[in-house]
Amino acid sequence: MKQAGPEFAETVAVMALGWLAGKDELLPIFLGATGTSLAEMRERADDPAFLRGVLDFVLMDDEWVRAFCDSAELAYDAPMRARQSLPGGAEPNWT
Template structure:
């Protein structure tokens, strides 16, 4: 069984792939920025904040077609995205949901 550090490292790797996936998509990026309230020029700074990577995965998981496209394009099993979310800071499903 993998230890917590290697699980978190793997989770961060998936989240960084997800961020690249979102950033490269001309439709997803504006939606992500609108949902998070982050300005495009602030993404690098925001990426260092606790919970940012979890937020990227929550964004991917919130829309099944996006999740499936991410999984297909990156070779990441869809179930791994949810597991990665739970391994990241602030990714334990104890977050506010939009109304």
Template sequence: MKQDDAEVIALNALAWIAGADLLDTFQSSTGVDRDTIRQAAQDPELLGAVLDFVMMDDDWVQGVCRAQSLRHETFLAARAALPGGQSPHWT
């Protein structure tokens, strides 16, 4: 997946977070303030953090995927395409 496509998925996930009344939880979890959230479109690392946050709860992943008509695999590919989303190599 191209990073641009992953960023769109993450921005839509951020909108879902706000609509699901999870924005305060996101802020508490990440330490990100509202001004930084407004700048999220220009920060691929923050967008990766958005997807990491969603992945903390299976129901949230399902909600985001339903809202965007995404397969779970596509959601995971989006996370992998953003900074910090690469699978670690343990060897």
């Protein structure tokens, strides 16, 4: 898999969504934090803005990042690089 660009970013985000869906203890936290239903999660699985939110959620906890990346055989910086490659994903410059 090419390691940059929107295709890479969407692939990583969809993988993260699938990983979340398989985590019985984490999925309800994601749904509650985002106000998303399971049906909406399925409907928006190809929406770059929603996928950016999935990555934002995973990136909130280093343990989640490590667990996801280990399961997907990705480098630990892949979710952040993917997030930055999605539309609106650039980190804000506060200076």
